[in-house]
Amino acid sequence: MENLINKIRTVPDFPKEGINFKDITPLLLDPKSIRNLIRYFEIRYKGRKIDKIAAVESRGFIIGAMLAQTLGKGFIPIRKPNKLPFETERIEYSLEYGTDGLEIHKDSIKPGERILLVDDVLATGGTAKAAAQLVERLGGDLIEIAFMLSINKLNGKDQIKEYDSFTLLEFEE
Secondary structure, eight states, X not given: OHHHHTTOEEEETOSSTTOEEEEXXXXXXXXHHHHHHHHHHHHHHTTSOOSEEEEETTHHHHHHHHHHHHHTOEEEEEBSTTOOSSOEEXXXXXXXXXXXXXXXXXXXXXXXXXXXXXXXXXXXXXHHXXXXXXHHHTTOEEEEEEEEEEEGGGOHHHHTTTSOEEEEEEEOO
């Protein structure tokens, strides 16, 4: 795990002053690290009853799509507003530096399907909670929310405490 943690760079004051952005680009540039990252998630989820994997735009797509392919599951993109071409379900939410929205195709989840939700970073929890609510609105059974990393100082787990969650790497700030 230390190998992966060392591949994540902190960019101060991005996207605005006071935010310490966790940049996963160095990890993604290293084939061994990305392979190990997906392998850790594969070990956790292989053999579990999962119908599809949903992931949040944009960095969550990287992890979610690779994991979906590795596990042989369908992939559901959860995107920023007005990016999906078909009928969508939309939710507005607050995040650490403003407000935003997410959308999902209405036909991407059948009622009762077991969904693993994946994102790159758990910060304040607003994005994860909104994505989880979208999955539930469509009738999905959210089995867990998986994060590559969490920033513990921002208390994101408090926002999603009603859901099972898993974080591979933890940072204090």
